[in-house]
Amino acid sequence: MRAQQSRVTEGPAQFDRYRRQTILREFGVESQQKLAASRAVIVGVGALGCASADLLARAGVGTLTLVDRDVVELTNLQRQCLFDESDAIERRPKAEAAASRLSRVNSSIRIEPHVLDVTSRTLPRLLREAKPDVLIDGTDNAGTRYLLNDAAVRDTIPFVYGGVIGTRGMQMTILPDASPCLRCVFEEPPAPGTMPTCDTTGVLGAAVAIVAGCQAADAIKVLIGRRDLIKPTLLEFDLWSSERRRIDLSSMCNATARRNCPCCGKHSFEFLDGKHDDDAIKLCGQLAVQIGSTGRECDLDRAAERLREFTPKRVSPSLLRVSLAGERAESSGSLELSLFADGRAIVAGTADPARARGVYAKYVGA
Ligand SMILES: [Zn+2]
Incomplete structure (x- = not known):
C-alpha cells in the first residue's frame, strides 16, 4: 500500500x-x-x-x-x-x-x-x-x-x-x-x-x-x-x-556456550518443521474447530483459575468448558471453549480455524 x-x-x-x-x-x-x-x-x-x-x-x-x-x-x-x-x-x-x-x-x-x-x-x-x-x-x-x-x-x-x-x-x-x-x-x-x-x-x-x-x-x-x-x-x-x-x-554469545541449545546450537528447527503444530481443523457438520493436541498436556486447574472471570465449568476431571463473553459466535451468543487435559481444545461458535487458534492463544496462552 x-x-x-x-x-x-x-x-x-x-x-x-x-x-x-x-x-x-x-x-x-x-x-x-x-x-x-x-x-x-x-x-x-x-x-x-x-x-x-x-x-x-x-x-x-x-x-x-x-x-x-x-x-x-x-x-x-x-x-x-x-x-x-x-x-x-x-x-x-x-x-x-x-x-x-x-x-x-x-x-x-x-x-x-x-x-x-x-x-x-x-x-x-x-x-x-x-x-x-x-x-x-x-x-x-x-x-x-x-x-x-x-x-x-x-x-x-x-x-x-x-x-x-x-x-x-x-x-x-x-x-x-x-x-x-x-x-x-x-x-x-x-x-x-x-x-x-x-x-x-x-x-x-x-x-x-x-x-x-x-x-x-x-x-x-x-x-x-x-x-x-x-x-x-x-x-x-x-x-x-x-x-x-x-x-x-x-x-x-560464543558458539561453544550455545552448543546445547536445540535451535541455534543443534539446528533442530522443530517449530518450523511443524512438530508443534496444533492442527486446527473445522469439525465436520458443526460450527466448531478442534485444535489438536500439541503433545503438551493442559493443566486444567490453572486454566480454570486464569479464566475465573468467565466462570468456567469443570465438566469432568479431563474437561473444562467456558463461555467467552465478549467473543461473538458466528451464529448467536458467545464462543464456547472446551479444554481437554490431553491438550486438545474445541472452539464452538466459529468455523474459522484461524479465529479459533487466535482465541485459544488469547485465553489459554500457548
Ligand atoms: Zn539458542
Whole structure:
C-alpha cells in the first residue's frame, strides 16, 4: 500500500521530514538512506506491533510488512495505538487498519499488510517474499514466537523479541550466530494454560510503550548497520514497581556456550518443521474447530483459575468448558471453549480455524 506521493516526499527535500532524526549525532543522512532502503517484517499487529510499526513508519523504514490474523475489537483500543473506534465497529483486519493509518502518516514508504495466520506452513513463504532485514515480534503467544525464533536462526535474520503482560515487559534482540536465541534463554515454551495472557490478566498500555520503544530502537540499529550497538541482554521492566532489570547474556554469545541449545546450537528447527503444530481443523457438520493436541498436556486447574472471570465449568476431571463473553459466535451468543487435559481444545461458535487458534492463544496462552 503506497499512498499517492505528496509534495513533501518528492525531490531533494525527501528527507526533510526526518530532519530531527538526521541531525542526531548518532544518525545522519547516510543512516536515513539506509533506513529508506531497508525492510522490516512485524508479525502481530496488536499492542506491541502497533507501537513499533508506528515508530518505524515515522522513522522512515522503506518497506514495512504488517502481518496479523485478527480483527480490531473495542477492548484493543486501550493499548493498540493505530486503531480507532470505527475500526472496532467495522471489525477491520488489524493488518489492513494499521496499514491504512500508517500510509496517512508517511506516504513515502511502502506498507504491505498481510491478513495471515502465521504458522509453520505460511511463514517460510512470507519471509521468502518479504526478504526482511529484521523480524519484529508483535505476537501474543509462545508458539508463534518460537516459530519466529526458529526461522530467524535458520535464515540468519535479526529477531527483535518483546513481550508484555500485566504491568511487566521483556525485551531481547537476537542476532543469529552472534548472540543467544530465545531458546538459549527459555528452552521450552510454557505448557498450555500455565501462563497469564492479556485477555485473562490484563495489560498496562504504558508497559507496551517501553518494550516497543526498545524493540524499535534495536530494529533501527540493525537497519542502519549498527549491530555493534546491540547488547546481548534480556531487559525486564515492571512499570508498577518501577523496577528495571538487565540480564547480561554475553557469556552465551560464543558458539561453544550455545552448543546445547536445540535451535541455534543443534539446528533442530522443530517449530518450523511443524512438530508443534496444533492442527486446527473445522469439525465436520458443526460450527466448531478442534485444535489438536500439541503433545503438551493442559493443566486444567490453572486454566480454570486464569479464566475465573468467565466462570468456567469443570465438566469432568479431563474437561473444562467456558463461555467467552465478549467473543461473538458466528451464529448467536458467545464462543464456547472446551479444554481437554490431553491438550486438545474445541472452539464452538466459529468455523474459522484461524479465529479459533487466535482465541485459544488469547485465553489459554500457548
Ligand atoms: Zn539458542
